[in-house]
Amino acid sequence: MKKILTGAVAAIALVGIASPAAAQTNQRHYAGIVVGIPYTITNPGFLGTLAGEAGVAAQVGTRYTAVADAPSDSETATPTVTTTFNLTGSVNKDCSFYAGNNASATNIDFGVIGVRTGNNENVNNAFEMVGPAFANIETLTAGCNFNNEVSIQKNDVNGLVNAAPGGYDTDEFQANIPYSVSAAWTGVPVNTVTSGTGQSLAVSTSQLGNTIQQGAWRSNMTINFNAPAITNKGLVAGTYAGTTTLTLSAL
Structure with a gap:
């Protein structure tokens, strides 16, 4: 064999x-x-x-x-293994508004608010405002990184107020100057995912304040103050003052 x-x-x-x-x-x-x-x-x-x-x-x-x-094998062999990794992190809610480098940047002085002081003025025009008073503010950095609310609030619905007017005929004079405020920026409505477009918020001369809700936005912002000329009454002499507060708050 x-x-x-x-x-x-x-x-x-x-x-x-x-x-x-x-x-x-x-x-x-x-x-x-x-x-x-x-x-x-x-x-x-x-x-x-x-x-x-x-x-x-x-x-x-x-x-x-x-x-x-x-x-x-110690366990049943698995030719294909799939593993899912859950990645997490967090970003804090934040709102930003560049308002200059010191407190004086937000002190807006109209200077002398002109009134008709000529002795040849008709009595119905004497001491009335010569023209409107206005102020314009622009910041290149403003916005919030989450749904937010933009708010504008005056401290007095009467506008700029003369705190020490003395005595005056209320039929002929007044001690306040109403003003309006408007703000404009580029953003989106609240809870909306889309390209930014022009947004605005206005407070009329007769309003104390106003608010609008927005989605996350960042852009420049302009703020305009306008005090129309008072032509039906004269202004009492003195200092007229008021404050307007702009608030950006994440929701």
Whole structure:
């Protein structure tokens, strides 16, 4: 028998397969010659094993076995693994308005508010305002990074008020100067995701204040004050003062 490895060289290949349900080697082979007749038995059952072992015991046959074993995966192998990473961070709500470098930047002085002082004025025109008073403010940096409210509030609905007017005929004079306020910027309505467009907020001469809600915005802002000329009454002499407060507040 040429297959019986007596005085021959056997090369054995060892193979490991890392894949699910890989079969493990368990081989048993018998071969021999009985009364001149060769035989082979491969992976026999119980009776075949008895016959093969009998041939080995009678020294008329031989046996070959190959058994291999290795522990299986510790867990079921997963060819594809998907992992989702949840990334989080936070940005604080903030509103900004550049109003100059010191408190004096927000002190708006109209100077002398001219009235008709000529002695040749008709009595119905004497001491009336010569023309409107106005002020313009512009900042290049304003806005909020979240839904927000823009608010303009005067301290007195009467506008600029003379706090020490003395006595006067109320039919002919007054001690206040009404004024309006308007602000303009580029933004979007509240809870709206779109390109910015022109936005505005106005407080009329008869209003104390007004508000508008916006989505996040950043742009320049202009604020205009306008005190129309009072032409039906004269102005009492003195200092006229008032305050207007602009508030940007994140919601």
